[in-house]
Amino acid sequence: MADPPLIQLTGITRIYGSGEIAVHALDGVDLTIEAGEFVAIMGPSGSGKSTAMNVIGCLDSPTGGQYRFNGIEVAGLSRDQRALLRRHFLGFVFQGYNLLPRSSALHNVELPLIYKGVGRAQRRAAATEALGKVGLAGRAHHDPSELSGGQQQRVAIARALVGDPQVVLADEPTGNLDTRTSVEIMEMLQALNRDEGLTIVMVTHEADMAAYADRLIWMVDGRIARDEPTRKAS
Amino acid sequence: MLWETIRLAIQAIFRNAMRSFLTVLGVVIGVAAVIAMVTVGQGSTRQVTADVEKLGTNIVMVLPGQDTMQGGPGGTADPMFTLAINDAVQEQIAAVALSAPISQSRARVVFGNENRRTDIIGTDNRYFEAARWELQRGRLFEPAEVQSGKPVCVIGETVRDSLFGNADPVGETVRIKALSCEVVGWLKSKGASTFGSDQDDFVILPIRTYHRRIAGNTDVSTLFVSVRDGASIQRTMDDITLLMRDLRRIGRGEEDDFEVVDMKQFATMLSGITDILTGLLSAVAAVSLLVGGIGIMNIMLVSVTERTREIGIRLAIGAQARQVLLQFLVEAIILSLIGGLIGIALGLGLAILGARWLAIPFTPDPGIILLAFGFSALVGIVFGYFPARRAARLDPIEALRHE
Structure with missing residues:
Protein backbone atom coordinates (compact mmCIF):
# COMPACT_ATOMS: atom_id res chain seq x y z
CA MET A 1 0.00 0.00 0.00
CA ALA A 2 1.37 3.39 -1.00
CA ASP A 3 2.08 6.08 1.58
CA PRO A 4 -0.77 8.56 2.01
CA PRO A 5 -0.13 11.94 0.39
CA LEU A 6 1.71 14.44 2.61
CA ILE A 7 -1.06 17.02 2.37
CA GLN A 8 -4.58 16.19 1.31
CA LEU A 9 -7.40 18.76 1.47
CA THR A 10 -10.89 17.59 0.57
CA GLY A 11 -13.81 20.03 0.29
CA ILE A 12 -12.20 22.46 2.75
CA THR A 13 -14.29 25.51 3.68
CA ARG A 14 -13.39 28.34 6.01
CA ILE A 15 -16.18 30.73 6.85
CA TYR A 16 -15.64 33.86 8.96
CA GLY A 17 -18.66 35.23 10.78
CA SER A 18 -22.14 33.88 10.21
CA GLY A 19 -25.47 34.64 8.54
CA GLU A 20 -25.70 37.57 6.13
CA ILE A 21 -22.21 38.86 6.84
CA ALA A 22 -20.51 35.45 6.57
CA VAL A 23 -17.33 35.52 4.47
CA HIS A 24 -16.44 32.33 2.62
CA ALA A 25 -12.65 32.66 2.60
CA LEU A 26 -12.31 29.07 1.41
CA ASP A 27 -15.20 27.60 -0.52
CA GLY A 28 -14.57 23.93 -1.18
CA VAL A 29 -10.86 23.47 -1.77
CA ASP A 30 -9.54 20.12 -2.95
CA LEU A 31 -5.77 19.94 -3.02
CA THR A 32 -3.19 17.18 -2.77
CA ILE A 33 0.53 17.87 -2.31
CA GLU A 34 3.05 15.05 -2.35
CA ALA A 35 6.31 14.97 -0.45
CA GLY A 36 9.13 16.67 -2.36
CA GLU A 37 6.97 19.14 -4.25
CA PHE A 38 7.64 22.88 -4.49
CA VAL A 39 4.23 24.50 -4.81
CA ALA A 40 3.44 28.19 -5.30
CA ILE A 41 -0.03 29.54 -4.46
CA MET A 42 -1.02 32.74 -6.24
CA GLY A 43 -4.14 34.77 -6.53
CA PRO A 44 -5.55 38.28 -6.13
CA SER A 45 -5.93 39.65 -2.61
CA GLY A 46 -9.00 38.18 -0.92
CA SER A 47 -8.76 35.05 -3.01
CA GLY A 48 -8.17 32.92 0.11
CA LYS A 49 -4.52 32.05 -0.49
CA SER A 50 -3.41 33.18 2.96
CA THR A 51 -6.33 31.37 4.61
CA ALA A 52 -5.38 28.24 2.68
CA MET A 53 -1.82 28.65 3.94
CA ASN A 54 -3.02 29.01 7.55
CA VAL A 55 -5.14 25.89 7.25
CA ILE A 56 -2.31 23.88 5.68
CA GLY A 57 0.02 25.23 8.39
CA CYS A 58 -2.38 24.04 11.11
CA LEU A 59 -2.56 27.57 12.43
CA ASP A 60 -6.26 27.69 11.61
CA SER A 61 -9.00 25.09 11.70
CA PRO A 62 -11.24 24.72 8.65
CA THR A 63 -14.98 25.22 9.09
CA GLY A 64 -15.75 22.15 7.01
CA GLY A 65 -14.10 19.46 4.94
CA GLN A 66 -11.26 17.06 5.54
CA TYR A 67 -7.57 17.83 5.95
CA ARG A 68 -5.26 14.87 6.21
CA PHE A 69 -1.61 15.54 6.99
CA ASN A 70 0.45 12.39 6.49
CA GLY A 71 -2.81 10.52 6.82
CA ILE A 72 -3.68 12.22 10.15
CA GLU A 73 -7.02 14.00 10.27
CA VAL A 74 -6.21 17.56 11.34
CA ALA A 75 -9.62 19.24 11.17
CA GLY A 76 -10.78 17.81 14.48
CA LEU A 77 -7.58 18.41 16.46
CA SER A 78 -7.42 20.74 19.44
CA ARG A 79 -5.32 23.87 19.55
CA ASP A 80 -2.57 22.17 21.53
CA GLN A 81 -2.56 19.09 19.28
CA ARG A 82 -2.12 21.34 16.25
CA ALA A 83 0.73 23.08 18.08
CA LEU A 84 2.42 19.70 18.47
CA LEU A 85 1.93 19.00 14.78
CA ARG A 86 3.53 22.36 13.87
CA ARG A 87 6.35 21.75 16.32
CA HIS A 88 7.32 18.38 14.86
CA PHE A 89 6.44 18.51 11.16
CA LEU A 90 6.17 22.12 9.97
CA GLY A 91 8.50 25.04 9.39
CA PHE A 92 7.36 28.63 8.76
CA VAL A 93 8.85 31.52 6.84
CA PHE A 94 6.94 34.80 6.97
CA GLN A 95 6.94 37.97 4.92
CA GLY A 96 7.96 40.08 7.94
CA TYR A 97 10.68 37.57 9.03
CA ASN A 98 9.10 37.44 12.52
CA LEU A 99 12.33 37.00 14.44
CA LEU A 100 12.49 37.68 18.17
CA PRO A 101 13.98 41.15 18.58
CA ARG A 102 16.92 41.56 20.96
CA SER A 103 17.75 37.87 20.63
CA SER A 104 20.74 36.63 18.66
CA ALA A 105 20.33 34.85 15.34
CA LEU A 106 21.50 31.68 17.07
CA HIS A 107 18.85 31.98 19.79
CA ASN A 108 16.17 32.59 17.18
CA VAL A 109 17.15 29.45 15.29
CA GLU A 110 17.33 27.44 18.53
CA LEU A 111 13.80 28.41 19.56
CA PRO A 112 11.86 25.51 17.92
CA LEU A 113 14.30 23.04 19.47
CA ILE A 114 13.65 24.46 22.95
CA TYR A 115 9.99 23.52 22.53
CA LYS A 116 11.04 20.13 21.19
CA GLY A 117 12.93 19.58 24.42
CA VAL A 118 16.34 19.24 22.77
CA GLY A 119 19.29 19.65 25.16
CA ARG A 120 21.36 22.79 25.18
CA ALA A 121 24.55 21.50 23.57
CA GLN A 122 22.69 19.60 20.87
CA ARG A 123 20.54 22.65 20.22
CA ARG A 124 23.58 24.85 19.77
CA ALA A 125 25.11 22.43 17.31
CA ALA A 126 21.93 22.05 15.25
CA ALA A 127 21.28 25.80 15.17
CA THR A 128 24.87 26.53 14.15
CA GLU A 129 24.61 23.95 11.38
CA ALA A 130 21.32 25.42 10.11
CA LEU A 131 22.82 28.92 10.09
CA GLY A 132 25.77 27.54 8.11
CA LYS A 133 23.37 26.05 5.60
CA VAL A 134 21.88 29.51 4.88
CA GLY A 135 25.34 31.10 4.74
CA LEU A 136 25.19 32.98 8.03
CA ALA A 137 27.72 31.01 10.06
CA GLY A 138 29.57 34.22 10.90
CA ARG A 139 26.49 36.08 12.07
CA ALA A 140 25.27 33.72 14.78
CA HIS A 141 25.62 36.27 17.56
CA HIS A 142 24.13 39.23 15.77
CA ASP A 143 20.71 40.58 16.73
CA PRO A 144 18.10 40.85 13.96
CA SER A 145 18.47 44.64 14.10
CA GLU A 146 22.11 44.23 13.05
CA LEU A 147 21.21 42.16 9.98
CA SER A 148 19.92 43.17 6.54
CA GLY A 149 16.44 42.11 5.40
CA GLY A 150 17.84 39.29 3.31
CA GLN A 151 19.97 38.07 6.18
CA GLN A 152 17.01 38.19 8.54
CA GLN A 153 14.96 36.13 6.11
CA ARG A 154 17.78 33.63 5.90
CA VAL A 155 17.79 33.37 9.72
CA ALA A 156 14.06 32.70 9.48
CA ILE A 157 14.69 29.97 6.90
CA ALA A 158 17.31 28.44 9.19
CA ARG A 159 14.75 28.51 11.99
CA ALA A 160 12.21 26.76 9.75
CA LEU A 161 14.77 24.09 8.79
CA VAL A 162 16.35 23.40 12.16
CA GLY A 163 13.63 21.05 13.38
CA ASP A 164 13.91 18.90 10.25
CA PRO A 165 10.31 19.54 9.13
CA GLN A 166 8.37 17.64 6.49
CA VAL A 167 7.05 20.86 4.94
CA VAL A 168 8.22 24.48 4.93
CA LEU A 169 5.39 26.97 4.53
CA ALA A 170 6.53 30.31 3.15
CA ASP A 171 4.09 33.22 3.23
CA GLU A 172 5.28 35.92 0.80
CA PRO A 173 8.90 35.21 1.74
CA THR A 174 10.25 37.88 -0.64
CA GLY A 175 7.54 40.45 -0.06
CA ASN A 176 9.81 42.79 1.90
CA LEU A 177 12.97 42.26 -0.15
CA ASP A 178 14.50 43.92 -3.20
CA THR A 179 14.76 41.96 -6.43
CA ARG A 180 18.36 40.88 -6.08
CA THR A 181 17.86 39.60 -2.53
CA SER A 182 14.55 38.00 -3.53
CA VAL A 183 16.36 36.01 -6.18
CA GLU A 184 18.94 34.86 -3.61
CA ILE A 185 16.22 33.69 -1.25
CA MET A 186 14.29 31.92 -4.02
CA GLU A 187 17.44 30.20 -5.25
CA MET A 188 18.09 29.05 -1.73
CA LEU A 189 14.57 27.61 -1.37
CA GLN A 190 14.84 25.99 -4.78
CA ALA A 191 18.16 24.40 -3.86
CA LEU A 192 16.74 23.06 -0.60
CA ASN A 193 13.86 21.52 -2.53
CA ARG A 194 16.05 20.08 -5.27
CA ASP A 195 19.01 18.90 -3.19
CA GLU A 196 17.37 17.82 0.07
CA GLY A 197 13.91 16.92 -1.18
CA LEU A 198 12.31 19.50 1.13
CA THR A 199 8.60 20.03 0.47
CA ILE A 200 7.83 23.74 0.13
CA VAL A 201 4.46 25.49 -0.12
CA MET A 202 4.78 29.17 -0.88
CA VAL A 203 2.22 31.96 -1.18
CA THR A 204 3.28 34.85 -3.38
CA HIS A 205 1.78 37.51 -5.59
CA GLU A 206 4.88 37.86 -7.76
CA ALA A 207 4.86 35.69 -10.87
CA ASP A 208 8.68 35.93 -11.07
CA MET A 209 8.99 34.27 -7.68
CA ALA A 210 6.29 31.69 -8.35
CA ALA A 211 8.35 30.64 -11.37
CA TYR A 212 10.91 29.06 -9.04
CA ALA A 213 8.30 26.52 -7.95
CA ASP A 214 7.42 23.35 -9.86
CA ARG A 215 3.69 23.70 -9.55
CA LEU A 216 1.46 26.74 -9.52
CA ILE A 217 -1.96 26.91 -7.90
CA TRP A 218 -4.10 29.89 -8.82
CA MET A 219 -6.89 30.80 -6.43
CA VAL A 220 -9.92 33.01 -7.04
CA ASP A 221 -12.80 33.61 -4.60
CA GLY A 222 -11.82 30.84 -2.24
CA ARG A 223 -11.57 28.18 -4.92
CA ILE A 224 -8.72 26.74 -6.92
CA ALA A 225 -9.06 28.16 -10.43
CA ARG A 226 -6.00 26.61 -12.02
CA ASP A 227 -3.51 23.96 -10.91
CA GLU A 228 -0.65 23.45 -13.36
CA PRO A 229 3.10 22.90 -13.62
CA THR A 230 5.13 26.12 -13.97
CA ARG A 231 6.67 26.86 -17.33
CA LYS A 232 10.10 26.02 -15.94
CA ALA A 233 9.00 22.54 -14.91
CA SER A 234 7.09 21.73 -18.09
CA MET B 1 12.22 23.20 29.70
CA LEU B 2 11.42 24.82 33.07
CA TRP B 3 15.00 25.96 33.42
CA GLU B 4 14.75 27.49 29.92
CA THR B 5 11.55 29.23 30.98
CA ILE B 6 13.20 30.66 34.08
CA ARG B 7 16.22 31.83 32.08
CA LEU B 8 13.92 33.43 29.53
CA ALA B 9 11.95 35.19 32.27
CA ILE B 10 15.10 36.59 33.86
CA GLN B 11 16.27 37.83 30.45
CA ALA B 12 12.91 39.52 29.86
CA ILE B 13 13.02 41.14 33.30
CA PHE B 14 16.52 42.55 32.86
CA ARG B 15 15.85 43.66 29.30
CA ASN B 16 13.53 46.22 30.86
CA ALA B 17 15.41 46.67 34.11
CA MET B 18 14.09 50.13 34.96
CA ARG B 19 10.48 49.21 34.32
CA SER B 20 10.86 45.94 36.19
CA PHE B 21 12.23 47.80 39.19
CA LEU B 22 9.34 50.27 39.23
CA THR B 23 6.94 47.36 38.82
CA VAL B 24 8.20 45.52 41.87
CA LEU B 25 8.49 48.66 43.99
CA GLY B 26 5.03 48.03 45.40
CA VAL B 27 5.99 44.54 46.51
CA VAL B 28 9.33 45.82 47.83
CA ILE B 29 7.60 48.45 49.98
CA GLY B 30 4.92 46.03 51.15
CA VAL B 31 7.34 43.29 52.15
CA ALA B 32 9.79 45.75 53.72
CA ALA B 33 6.98 47.31 55.76
CA VAL B 34 5.69 43.94 57.00
CA ILE B 35 9.18 42.74 57.93
CA ALA B 36 10.16 45.99 59.64
CA MET B 37 6.87 46.26 61.56
CA VAL B 38 6.85 42.70 62.80
CA THR B 39 10.55 42.67 63.69
CA VAL B 40 10.39 45.94 65.61
CA GLY B 41 7.11 44.90 67.22
CA GLN B 42 8.55 41.60 68.42
CA GLY B 43 11.65 43.41 69.65
CA SER B 44 9.60 45.79 71.77
CA THR B 45 7.46 42.97 73.15
CA ARG B 46 10.64 41.18 74.13
CA GLN B 47 11.93 44.39 75.69
CA VAL B 48 8.78 44.78 77.81
CA THR B 49 9.07 41.18 78.96
CA ALA B 50 12.75 41.65 79.76
CA ASP B 51 12.00 44.84 81.71
CA VAL B 52 9.40 43.06 83.77
CA GLU B 53 11.77 40.23 84.48
CA LYS B 54 14.45 42.72 85.48
CA LEU B 55 11.98 44.30 87.84
CA GLY B 56 10.69 40.95 88.99
CA THR B 57 7.40 39.41 87.95
CA ASN B 58 6.54 39.01 91.60
CA ILE B 59 6.29 42.73 92.38
CA VAL B 60 3.13 44.33 93.79
CA MET B 61 2.88 48.03 94.49
CA VAL B 62 0.49 49.62 96.96
CA LEU B 63 -0.39 53.24 96.23
CA PRO B 64 -2.66 55.69 98.05
CA GLY B 65 -5.79 56.83 96.21
CA GLN B 66 -7.80 55.08 93.49
CA ASP B 67 -7.31 54.79 89.74
CA THR B 68 -3.81 56.17 89.91
CA MET B 69 -2.81 53.87 87.08
CA GLN B 70 -5.61 55.17 84.91
CA GLY B 71 -4.57 58.77 85.49
CA GLY B 72 -7.43 59.49 87.90
CA PRO B 73 -7.33 62.09 90.63
CA GLY B 74 -4.60 60.14 92.44
CA GLY B 75 -3.83 60.23 96.10
CA THR B 76 -4.23 63.95 96.70
CA ALA B 77 -7.18 63.71 99.05
CA ASP B 78 -6.49 60.25 100.39
CA PRO B 79 -4.07 59.89 103.28
CA MET B 80 -0.55 58.62 102.68
CA PHE B 81 0.79 55.46 104.30
CA THR B 82 3.06 55.21 107.32
CA LEU B 83 6.00 53.06 108.33
CA ALA B 84 3.64 51.23 110.69
CA ILE B 85 1.44 50.17 107.75
CA ASN B 86 4.50 48.91 105.92
CA ASP B 87 5.60 46.92 108.97
CA ALA B 88 2.12 45.41 109.26
CA VAL B 89 2.15 44.28 105.60
CA GLN B 90 5.64 42.85 106.06
CA GLU B 91 4.82 40.97 109.25
CA GLN B 92 1.18 39.94 108.95
CA ILE B 93 1.04 38.54 105.44
CA ALA B 94 3.00 35.33 105.10
CA ALA B 95 3.24 35.46 101.31
CA VAL B 96 5.01 38.83 101.39
CA ALA B 97 8.75 38.32 101.12
CA ALA B 231 2.81 32.14 96.32
CA SER B 232 -0.22 33.30 94.36
CA ILE B 233 0.15 36.95 93.37
CA GLN B 234 -3.60 37.43 93.22
CA ARG B 235 -4.19 35.90 96.65
CA THR B 236 -1.43 38.06 98.12
CA MET B 237 -2.97 41.17 96.56
CA ASP B 238 -6.34 40.25 98.07
CA ASP B 239 -4.71 39.72 101.48
CA ILE B 240 -2.95 43.09 101.25
CA THR B 241 -6.23 44.77 100.32
CA LEU B 242 -8.04 43.23 103.33
CA LEU B 243 -5.26 44.17 105.72
CA MET B 244 -5.04 47.72 104.36
CA ARG B 245 -8.81 48.21 104.68
CA ASP B 246 -8.57 47.10 108.28
CA LEU B 247 -5.53 49.27 109.08
CA ARG B 248 -7.06 52.34 107.45
CA ARG B 249 -10.45 51.62 109.07
CA ILE B 250 -12.50 51.50 105.88
CA GLY B 251 -16.04 50.46 106.67
CA ARG B 252 -18.12 47.88 104.86
CA GLY B 253 -19.47 49.25 101.60
CA GLU B 254 -16.91 52.03 101.47
CA GLU B 255 -14.43 52.14 98.62
CA ASP B 256 -10.71 51.55 99.00
CA ASP B 257 -8.65 54.71 99.42
CA PHE B 258 -5.59 52.93 98.05
CA GLU B 259 -4.72 50.71 95.15
CA VAL B 260 -2.81 47.44 94.85
CA VAL B 261 -1.12 47.09 91.45
CA ASP B 262 0.42 43.98 89.96
CA MET B 263 3.45 44.77 87.78
CA LYS B 264 3.00 41.60 85.79
CA GLN B 265 -0.54 42.53 84.78
CA PHE B 266 0.66 45.97 83.91
CA ALA B 267 3.40 44.58 81.69
CA THR B 268 1.07 42.06 80.06
CA MET B 269 -1.30 44.90 79.21
CA LEU B 270 1.57 46.89 77.73
CA SER B 271 2.82 44.06 75.54
CA GLY B 272 -0.80 43.49 74.54
CA ILE B 273 -0.91 47.05 73.26
CA THR B 274 2.36 46.49 71.41
CA ASP B 275 0.90 43.37 69.78
CA ILE B 276 -2.25 45.20 68.67
CA LEU B 277 -0.18 48.05 67.20
CA THR B 278 2.07 45.57 65.40
CA GLY B 279 -0.99 43.80 64.02
CA LEU B 280 -2.60 47.00 62.77
CA LEU B 281 0.56 48.27 61.11
CA SER B 282 1.14 44.87 59.53
CA ALA B 283 -2.38 44.93 58.12
CA VAL B 284 -1.64 48.29 56.50
CA ALA B 285 1.58 46.82 55.14
CA ALA B 286 -0.31 43.81 53.78
CA VAL B 287 -2.63 46.17 51.90
CA SER B 288 0.40 47.77 50.26
CA LEU B 289 1.50 44.26 49.20
CA LEU B 290 -1.88 43.85 47.54
CA VAL B 291 -1.43 47.16 45.74
CA GLY B 292 2.04 45.96 44.70
CA GLY B 293 0.48 42.84 43.23
CA ILE B 294 -1.96 44.89 41.18
CA GLY B 295 1.01 46.89 39.89
CA ILE B 296 2.62 43.66 38.71
CA MET B 297 -0.58 42.58 37.00
CA ASN B 298 -0.83 45.92 35.24
CA ILE B 299 2.70 45.78 33.87
CA MET B 300 2.36 42.13 32.89
CA LEU B 301 -0.75 43.01 30.87
CA VAL B 302 1.20 45.77 29.13
CA SER B 303 4.02 43.33 28.54
CA VAL B 304 1.68 40.75 26.99
CA THR B 305 0.29 43.38 24.61
CA GLU B 306 3.77 44.59 23.70
CA ARG B 307 4.98 41.09 23.06
CA THR B 308 1.93 39.86 21.15
CA ARG B 309 4.05 39.24 18.07
CA GLU B 310 6.62 37.29 20.05
CA ILE B 311 3.80 35.17 21.47
CA GLY B 312 2.53 34.63 17.92
CA ILE B 313 5.97 33.46 16.78
CA ARG B 314 6.26 31.05 19.70
CA LEU B 315 2.78 29.65 19.07
CA ALA B 316 3.48 29.28 15.32
CA ILE B 317 6.65 27.28 15.85
CA GLY B 318 4.85 24.90 18.17
CA ALA B 319 4.53 26.34 21.68
CA GLN B 320 1.46 25.02 23.46
CA ALA B 321 -0.89 27.30 25.37
CA ARG B 322 0.34 26.09 28.76
CA GLN B 323 3.96 26.76 27.77
CA VAL B 324 3.14 30.37 26.97
CA LEU B 325 1.11 30.57 30.17
CA LEU B 326 4.01 29.19 32.15
CA GLN B 327 6.43 31.62 30.53
CA PHE B 328 4.48 34.69 31.63
CA LEU B 329 3.51 33.22 34.97
CA VAL B 330 7.14 32.40 35.78
CA GLU B 331 8.09 35.91 34.74
CA ALA B 332 5.53 37.41 37.13
CA ILE B 333 6.60 35.10 39.95
CA ILE B 334 10.30 35.83 39.50
CA LEU B 335 9.56 39.54 39.30
CA SER B 336 7.57 39.30 42.50
CA LEU B 337 10.21 37.17 44.24
CA ILE B 338 12.93 39.64 43.33
CA GLY B 339 10.72 42.32 44.85
CA GLY B 340 10.24 40.13 47.91
CA LEU B 341 13.98 39.58 48.37
CA ILE B 342 14.75 43.29 48.04
CA GLY B 343 11.88 43.97 50.43
CA ILE B 344 13.18 41.50 53.00
CA ALA B 345 16.66 43.03 52.88
CA LEU B 346 15.23 46.55 53.11
CA GLY B 347 12.83 45.57 55.90
CA LEU B 348 15.58 43.99 57.98
CA GLY B 349 17.74 47.07 57.42
CA LEU B 350 14.92 49.32 58.60
CA ALA B 351 14.30 47.04 61.58
CA ILE B 352 17.98 47.29 62.58
CA LEU B 353 17.80 51.08 62.43
CA GLY B 354 14.46 51.11 64.25
CA ALA B 355 15.71 48.77 66.97
CA ARG B 356 18.78 50.93 67.49
CA TRP B 357 16.69 54.09 67.61
CA LEU B 358 14.16 52.66 70.09
CA ALA B 359 16.92 50.89 72.05
CA ILE B 360 15.18 47.53 71.78
CA PRO B 361 16.68 44.19 70.74
CA PHE B 362 16.81 43.35 67.00
CA THR B 363 15.05 40.02 66.72
CA PRO B 364 14.64 38.85 63.11
CA ASP B 365 12.05 36.09 62.86
CA PRO B 366 12.87 33.45 60.20
CA GLY B 367 9.20 32.47 60.14
CA ILE B 368 8.09 35.95 59.11
CA ILE B 369 10.87 36.19 56.51
CA LEU B 370 9.82 32.87 54.97
CA LEU B 371 6.21 33.97 55.10
CA ALA B 372 7.01 37.24 53.31
CA PHE B 373 8.96 35.30 50.68
CA GLY B 374 6.11 32.86 50.19
CA PHE B 375 3.59 35.66 50.12
CA SER B 376 5.44 37.51 47.37
CA ALA B 377 5.54 34.29 45.34
CA LEU B 378 1.80 34.02 45.90
CA VAL B 379 1.32 37.62 44.75
CA GLY B 380 3.21 36.71 41.57
CA ILE B 381 1.02 33.66 40.95
CA VAL B 382 -2.28 35.36 41.69
CA PHE B 383 -1.63 38.57 39.79
CA GLY B 384 0.46 36.97 37.06
CA TYR B 385 -2.14 34.38 36.18
CA PHE B 386 -4.64 36.65 34.46
CA PRO B 387 -2.13 38.32 32.09
CA ALA B 388 -0.46 34.95 31.43
CA ARG B 389 -3.80 33.37 30.56
CA ARG B 390 -4.51 36.24 28.20
CA ALA B 391 -1.17 35.59 26.47
CA ALA B 392 -1.83 31.85 26.24
CA ARG B 393 -5.25 32.39 24.66
CA LEU B 394 -3.98 34.57 21.83
CA ASP B 395 -4.72 33.35 18.33
CA PRO B 396 -1.39 32.74 16.55
CA ILE B 397 -2.60 34.21 13.24
CA GLU B 398 -3.91 37.38 14.89
CA ALA B 399 -0.82 37.63 17.08
CA LEU B 400 1.53 37.40 14.09
CA ARG B 401 -0.38 40.14 12.31
CA HIS B 402 -0.11 42.41 15.37
CA GLU B 403 2.05 45.47 14.84
Missing part, protein backbone atom coordinates in the same frame (compact mmCIF):
# COMPACT_ATOMS: atom_id res chain seq x y z
CA LEU B 98 9.76 41.96 101.39
CA SER B 99 7.77 45.14 101.81
CA ALA B 100 9.81 48.29 101.29
CA PRO B 101 8.41 51.71 102.22
CA ILE B 102 9.10 54.40 99.64
CA SER B 103 8.82 58.17 99.78
CA GLN B 104 10.12 60.38 97.08
CA SER B 105 10.32 63.87 95.68
CA ARG B 106 12.35 65.85 93.19
CA ALA B 107 15.30 67.91 94.37
CA ARG B 108 18.68 69.18 93.23
CA VAL B 109 21.76 67.24 94.26
CA VAL B 110 25.05 69.13 94.29
CA PHE B 111 28.69 68.04 94.21
CA GLY B 112 31.38 70.68 93.77
CA ASN B 113 30.46 72.72 90.73
CA GLU B 114 28.15 70.04 89.35
CA ASN B 115 24.49 69.63 90.14
CA ARG B 116 21.51 67.66 88.88
CA ARG B 117 17.78 67.67 89.52
CA THR B 118 16.79 64.12 90.27
CA ASP B 119 14.48 61.79 92.22
CA ILE B 120 15.30 61.71 95.93
CA ILE B 121 14.03 58.42 97.32
CA GLY B 122 13.75 57.43 100.91
CA THR B 123 13.57 53.67 101.56
CA ASP B 124 15.55 50.88 103.19
CA ASN B 125 17.63 47.91 102.07
CA ARG B 126 14.53 45.83 101.30
CA TYR B 127 13.93 47.96 98.24
CA PHE B 128 17.32 47.14 96.72
CA GLU B 129 16.63 43.46 97.10
CA ALA B 130 13.00 43.53 95.95
CA ALA B 131 13.79 45.67 92.87
CA ARG B 132 16.92 43.61 92.15
CA TRP B 133 19.43 46.42 92.23
CA GLU B 134 23.05 45.39 92.25
CA LEU B 135 26.00 47.36 93.53
CA GLN B 136 28.63 48.60 91.16
CA ARG B 137 30.83 49.73 94.06
CA GLY B 138 30.56 50.49 97.76
CA ARG B 139 27.84 49.11 100.02
CA LEU B 140 24.16 49.43 100.92
CA PHE B 141 22.93 50.93 104.21
CA GLU B 142 23.98 49.62 107.62
CA PRO B 143 20.99 48.71 109.89
CA ALA B 144 22.12 51.40 112.32
CA GLU B 145 22.13 54.03 109.54
CA VAL B 146 18.53 53.18 108.68
CA GLN B 147 17.46 53.12 112.34
CA SER B 148 18.92 56.45 113.28
CA GLY B 149 18.58 58.20 109.91
CA LYS B 150 22.28 58.80 109.19
CA PRO B 151 23.20 61.17 106.31
CA VAL B 152 24.34 58.54 103.82
CA CYS B 153 23.15 57.79 100.29
CA VAL B 154 23.33 55.33 97.40
CA ILE B 155 23.26 56.84 93.92
CA GLY B 156 22.24 55.66 90.47
CA GLU B 157 24.52 55.59 87.44
CA THR B 158 23.03 58.69 85.79
CA VAL B 159 23.57 60.83 88.87
CA ARG B 160 27.09 59.47 89.31
CA ASP B 161 27.89 60.22 85.68
CA SER B 162 26.65 63.80 85.75
CA LEU B 163 28.20 64.70 89.14
CA PHE B 164 31.42 62.72 89.16
CA GLY B 165 32.24 62.06 85.50
CA ASN B 166 34.59 59.12 85.52
CA ALA B 167 35.60 59.45 89.16
CA ASP B 168 34.64 57.04 91.96
CA PRO B 169 31.86 58.64 94.04
CA VAL B 170 32.15 56.35 97.07
CA GLY B 171 33.29 58.31 100.11
CA GLU B 172 32.49 61.72 98.59
CA THR B 173 29.93 64.05 100.12
CA VAL B 174 27.01 65.48 98.16
CA ARG B 175 24.47 68.10 99.20
CA ILE B 176 20.68 67.80 98.85
CA LYS B 177 18.87 70.91 100.02
CA ALA B 178 20.36 71.51 103.50
CA LEU B 179 21.53 67.92 103.87
CA SER B 180 25.14 66.95 103.36
CA CYS B 181 25.40 63.20 102.93
CA GLU B 182 28.12 60.71 102.20
CA VAL B 183 27.87 58.50 99.13
CA VAL B 184 28.33 54.94 100.37
CA GLY B 185 27.24 52.98 97.28
CA TRP B 186 26.83 53.24 93.55
CA LEU B 187 24.36 50.96 91.74
CA LYS B 188 24.78 49.09 88.46
CA SER B 189 22.91 50.64 85.56
CA LYS B 190 19.55 49.22 84.45
CA GLY B 191 19.40 51.47 81.39
CA ALA B 192 16.31 53.00 79.88
CA SER B 193 12.93 51.39 80.49
CA THR B 194 10.59 50.36 77.65
CA PHE B 195 8.90 53.72 77.90
CA GLY B 196 12.18 55.55 77.44
CA SER B 197 12.51 56.81 81.02
CA ASP B 198 15.92 56.67 82.68
CA GLN B 199 15.83 54.10 85.49
CA ASP B 200 19.19 55.15 86.91
CA ASP B 201 18.37 58.79 87.70
CA PHE B 202 17.99 58.94 91.54
CA VAL B 203 19.59 59.30 94.93
CA ILE B 204 18.45 56.91 97.67
CA LEU B 205 18.52 57.84 101.37
CA PRO B 206 17.53 55.81 104.41
CA ILE B 207 13.83 56.57 104.85
CA ARG B 208 14.21 58.14 108.29
CA THR B 209 16.89 60.47 106.95
CA TYR B 210 14.52 61.38 104.13
CA HIS B 211 11.64 62.02 106.51
CA ARG B 212 13.61 64.22 108.86
CA ARG B 213 15.94 66.10 106.55
CA ILE B 214 14.12 66.31 103.21
CA ALA B 215 10.35 65.86 103.60
CA GLY B 216 9.71 67.15 107.11
CA ASN B 217 6.96 64.55 107.62
CA THR B 218 6.69 60.78 108.03
CA ASP B 219 4.54 59.93 105.04
CA VAL B 220 5.16 56.81 102.97
CA SER B 221 3.90 57.17 99.38
CA THR B 222 4.36 53.63 98.09
CA LEU B 223 4.77 50.12 99.43
CA PHE B 224 7.07 48.17 97.14
CA VAL B 225 6.22 44.52 97.85
CA SER B 226 7.82 41.35 96.56
CA VAL B 227 5.81 38.14 96.82
CA ARG B 228 7.43 34.88 97.90
CA ASP B 229 8.25 32.39 95.13
CA GLY B 230 5.41 29.97 94.56
